[in-house]
Amino acid sequence: MSDMKTLFKEGMWANNPALVQLLGLCPLLAVTSTITNALGLGLATLLVLVGSNVTVSVVRNWVPKDIRIPVFVMIIAAFVTIVQLLMNAYTFGLYQSLGIFIPLIVTNCAIIGRAEAFASKNNPLLSAWDGVMMGLGFAIVLIVLGTMRELIGQGTLFDGADLLLGPWAANLRVEIFQFDSQFLVAILPPGAFLGLGLLIAAKNVIDAQIKAKAAPSSEPEKAPRARVTSLT
Amino acid sequence: MKLSMASSPHNHSQKNLSRLMLTVIAACIPGIIAQCYFFGFGVIVQLMLALITASLSEAFMLSVRKRPVWPALSDGSAWLTAVLLAISIPPLAPWWIVVIGTVFAIVMVKQLYGGLGFNLFNPAMAAYVLLLVSFPVQMTSWTPVSSLLAQPLNLMDQASLIFFEYSANHTDLIGALTSVDGTTMATPLDTVKTAVSQNLTVDEAMMGKQFSAYAGIGWMWVNLAFLVGGLFLLKTKVINWHIPVAMLATLAFCSAIGFILAPGSHAGSLFHLLSGATMLGAFFIATDPVSASTTNRGRLIYGACIGLLVYLIRNYGGYPDAVAFAVLIMNMAVPLIDHYTQPRTYGHGAAK
Numbered sequence: 187m188s189d190m191k192t193l194f195k196e197g198m199w200a201n202n203p204a205l206v207q208l209l210g211l212c213p214l215l216a217v218t219s220t221i222t223n224a225l226g227l228g229l230a231t232l233l234v235l236v237g238s239n240v241t242v243s244v245v246r247n248w249v250p251k252d253i254r255i256p257v258f259v260m261i262i263a264a265f266v267t268i269v270q271l272l273m274n275a276y277t278f279g280l281y282q283s284l285g286i287f288i289p290l291i292v293t294n295c296a297i298i299g300r301a302e303a304f305a306s307k308n309n310p311l312l313s314a315w316d317g318v319m320m321g322l323g324f325a326i327v328l329i330v331l332g333t334m335r336e337l338i339g340q341g342t343l344f345d346g347a348d349l350l351l352g353p354w355a356a357n358l359r360v361e362i363f364q365f366d367s368q369f370l371v372a373i374l375p376p377g378a379f380l381g382l383g384l385l386i387a388a389k390n391v392i393d394a395q396i397k398a399k400a401a402p403s404s405e406p407e408k409a410p411r412a413r414v415t416s417l418t
Numbered sequence: 419m420k421l422s423m424a425s426s427p428h429n430h431s432q433k434n435l436s437r438l439m440l441t442v443i444a445a446c447i448p449g450i451i452a453q454c455y456f457f458g459f460g461v462i463v464q465l466m467l468a469l470i471t472a473s474l475s476e477a478f479m480l481s482v483r484k485r486p487v488w489p490a491l492s493d494g495s496a497w498l499t500a501v502l503l504a505i506s507i508p509p510l511a512p513w514w515i516v517v518i519g520t521v522f523a524i525v526m527v528k529q530l531y532g533g534l535g536f537n538l539f540n541p542a543m544a545a546y547v548l549l550l551v552s553f554p555v556q557m558t559s560w561t562p563v564s565s566l567l568a569q570p571l572n573l574m575d576q577a578s579l580i581f582f583e584y585s586a587n588h589t590d591l592i593g594a595l596t597s598v599d600g601t602t603m604a605t606p607l608d609t610v611k612t613a614v615s616q617n618l619t620v621d622e623a624m625m626g627k628q629f630s631a632y633a634g635i636g637w638m639w640v641n642l643a644f645l646v647g648g649l650f651l652l653k654t655k656v657i658n659w660h661i662p663v664a665m666l667a668t669l670a671f672c673s674a675i676g677f678i679l680a681p682g683s684h685a686g687s688l689f690h691l692l693s694g695a696t697m698l699g700a701f702f703i704a705t706d707p708v709s710a711s712t713t714n715r716g717r718l719i720y721g722a723c724i725g726l727l728v729y730l731i732r733n734y735g736g737y738p739d740a741v742a743f744a745v746l747i748m749n750m751a752v753p754l755i756d757h758y759t760q761p762r763t764y765g766h767g768a769a770k
Contacts, residue, residue: 371552380526386532 191316197319203383204327206390209296213287213380214328219339222346224332226280228325230269230288232318235297237265237315242305249306258301259292266291279349296324327385334381339372341365439494441656442502442702445647447696450505452688453644456636457561460509461575464516465501467580470501471520479529495534499523502542502702506695506742507549508560510540510571510579515556520547535699540709543742550737558738560605561594563636565629606634607694608738610685619682620689633692635696650700660717661710661724668725676733684733696728709749716752716759724748 203209210231217223241261249257270288274282281288291297300320305313336342341363347355371377442753452459470585476496490496497520516639519735523545531537552558571579613623628634633641644676651657668689676684695703704710705723711720733761 367553367555370554371548375550376548376551384454 189312192206193316193319197316197322197323198326199389202327202389203296203299203320207296207299207384208295208301210324211382213290213294214331215322215375215382217284217287218328218332218335218378218381219373220336220345221329221332221343222280222350223283224328225293225325226273226277226284226350228321228328230273230284231294231297232321232325233269234262234265234291234294234316235269235300235321235324236299236317237336238262238297239305239313240310241265243308243310243313244302244351246306254306255298255302258298258306262297262301263292273381277347277350283346283349286382296320310413328385331378332386335372335377337362339369339377422459435495436492438656439498441654442651443498443654446501446505446702448643448647449640449642452558452636452640453505453509457509458571458581459573460574461505461637463508463577463580464483464504464509464511467513468500468504468520469497469518471517472496472524475521475524476529479525480533482688483529483533485533489549492532496524496528499528499541499545500607502698503545505698506542506546508557510559510561510576511556512583513580515549515739516554519549519554524647535708539598540703540706540745541704543745546742547746550742551558553636558605558608560608563634588687591720605694605738606637606689607732611690611732611738614683620685621682624685624689625679631690632688637694638692641692644697644701651701651705657705658714658717664718664721665700665725666696666705667729669696669729672726672729676729682721690729694739695741699724699728699745703741704745704748709745709752711752711755711759713756713759713761715761716755719755720748720752723751731764 199204203205204211204214213227213231238258238261240259242258245257246390266289269291270281273284273288300316304316308316333343336345341361343362344355344358344362347358351358373379450461450465473491476491477487480490500520502524503523504516507516507519522599523541526535527539527541527544528534573605609621609626609628610620614620623629628636632638632640648657648662652659652662673685673687673690677686685693702723704721711717724741727747729743730742731737731743735743737743
């Protein structure tokens with residue numbers, strides 16, 4: 187049980203794939219221009235990650251060490267193809283708007299990283315949990331970044347949610363404020379870099395504060411050394 | 419009588435940070451006057467807005483970072499950033515343009531990197547690029563020279579255009595600018611670039627009313643005024659000659675080659691030297707002591723690369739002017755340049 191808890195903490199915060207490992211940045215930076223895109227890619231990555239982690243874990247004792255990487259890549263590619271076909275069938279609008287970044291999930295290092303570092307050494311149940319937590323941690327960062335960029339860039343939230351969730355979701359679109367001219371940089375790639383940089387900085391600040399609170403200075407304060415020679 | 423023994427150095431330089439910054443701001447004055455004369459008093463309004471915003475955001479960030487506010491604020495570096503940004507943007511741009519730019523320059527580019535001395539990029543130019551990328555329409559609607567306006571804009575008109583985006587005589591900024599009789603409102607660099615892309619020759623492009631023999635009316639004098647300010651900075655030894663000379667020489671050399679090979683599609687050296695932000699960039703922006711190279715050989719390389727990039731982007735890139743982009747790109751290369759151009763320490767290693 188404590189393993190489960192550790193994995194939860196690792197995936198969500200301490201070893202978050204996007205904020206700490208800095209893996210999978212290409213899709214992270216490219217598709218987070220709206221919440222809908224971020225959510226779509228986050229869910230797709232989550233599905234692939236869970237599927238590949240379980241499969242890799244199941245076959246871990248039969249895969250020769252020398253060719254494990256190609257095998258992992260094949261497994262991941264299979265799951266990506268499944269997700270791609272599913273999205274093509276059920277969320278075609280989102281499939282079109284995410285474009286090349288769905289097949290590119292194959293190259294997301296967060297996924298092969300988890301397969302190599304965790305799933306190939308642990309049992310299927312733990313690996314599945316690890317996949318869920320890592321995938322969620324990645325998806326949450328995607329969504330937070332997408333929210334920031336959509337809000338600053340367009341002043342809306344959930345624009346185009348119907349592409350992902352079906353026609354009823356068109357009502358989810360919220361217009362927070364209206365611009366005469368969009369703040370383009372938030373929607374363009376530089377905004378993604380700026381936003382991710384700010385998120386990482388915020389995480390480091392929070393970590394530093396937690397650390398400072400947890401360990402108040404244990405050394406007793408020394409009295410200042412008396413200066414016996416004068417400077418002038 | 420008290421004799422005090424101080425350690426060396428005994429001969430103190432009279433320069434200090436705030437005097438340095440204020441000298442640079444003072445050297446901008448000829449250029450600002452020229453801008454006022456040709457493009458109206460909008461630039462003064464922008465300057466005021468930028469100075470106020472810069473002071474407020476600098477004070478805010480310093481108090482957030484728990485640093486003493488007054489020493490860092492009074493060194494003038496934030497004000498210099500504000501001045502450089504305000505004179506780079508179009509004089510009649512809406513007020514929020516300069517406010518967003520200044521806040522970005524001070525908060526993100528300067529203070530989040532650790533304040534003066536730690537910023538990797540030139541704050542004014544990073545903010546300029548942010549604005550140019552975000553608001554291309556507002557950032558490229560440069561005011562035509564006042565003498566070309568059919569209805570000259572008085573001070574009230576200009577202030578009202580900046581703050582409310584309309585004025586008593588004009589419904590909006592674009593309306594006010596296009597009341598120019600038959601000329602476009604693009605800058606000379608933009609006009610030439612568009613004309614060349616439409617298979618016109620440079621000479622044909624420069625037939626327009628906003629051109630004199632060498633460069634745009636007004637722009638030429640603004641650049642010459644910044645040149646005067648820059649020479650003053652050289653004279654007072656606030657900046658070294660390496661960066662401006664390398665940059666201007668490279669730009670002139672490249673444009674001369676282009677002009678000799680294909681005079682129809684390439685403007686000459688004088689046009690490039692006296693257009694856009696060339697002089698402002700060479701003397702005031704590229705020479706920023708924090709983000710520029712710090713060795714003499716490095717400065718030559720840094721300036722030359724900026725000149726080359728300015729020429730390449732102006733002629734073959736997507737934007738009409740390029741000083742901001744060139745400076746930012748070369749800022750990234752500064753650590754590398756500095757690494758390979760360290761001078762020989764006296765007494766160490768052999769002279770080659």
